[in-house]
Amino acid sequence: TGLLLALANLDPAPESVPINALVPVPGTPLGDSDPVPPLDFVRTIAVARILMPTSHVRLSAGRETMSDETQALCFLAGANSVFTGEALLTTPNAAPSRDAALFADLGILPESAP
Numbered sequence: 001t002g003l004l005l006a007l008a009n010l011d012p013a014p015e016s017v018p019i020n021a022l023v024p025v026p027g028t029p030l031g032d033s034d035p036v037p038p039l040d041f042v043r044t045i046a047v048a049r050i051l052m053p054t055s056h057v058r059l060s061a062g063r064e065t066m067s068d069e070t071q072a073l074c075f076l077a078g079a080n081s082v083f084t085g086e087a088l089l090t091t092p093n094a095a096p097s098r099d100a101a102l103f104a105d106l107g108i109l110p111e112s113a114p
Contacts, residue, residue, distance in 0.1 A: 001047060004017075004047055004051055004052075004094075007052065007055075008052050009094075013054055014055050015053050016055065016058055017057050017058065018061075019044055019058065019059060019079070020060045020062055020077060021035065021036055021062025021063070021065070021066065022035065022036060022060050022062065023065070034104075038067070038069075038070040038073070040074075041074070042070065042074055045057060045059075045074045045078055048078065049077065049078025052100060057078055057080055058079065058083060059071065059074055059079050059081070059082045059083070060082075060083050063082065063094045071102060072099055072102070072106055081096075082099065084096060086098060087106075
């Protein structure tokens with residue numbers, strides 16, 4: 001929450017706040033880390049939304065391993081954006097077809113990139 005507080009105190013507030021779920025990569029310092037429990041991740045999204053109501057709170061790295069239910073809770077908690085495409089910097093991204101199916105199930109209409 002310290003980082004979220006620091007971001008929330010910026011003037012102006014950040015336009016975009018990507019929230020990553022750790023993707024442990026073997027051989028790296030956090031390679032043996034346990035995943036963040038899904039409800040803790042959802043709470044992080046909710047805190048970001050409350051602290052930064054005008055920012056795009058983006059689901060970022062780690063979505064590929066999240067259940068649709070966890071992602072749905074993230075949207076209900078205030079996430080309003082995702083990163084799309086084949087890969088992020090070091091991890092794969094959710095497949096566009098999976099995103100389309102999830103958005104259709106949730107009644108979410110994607111907006112076009114600027």
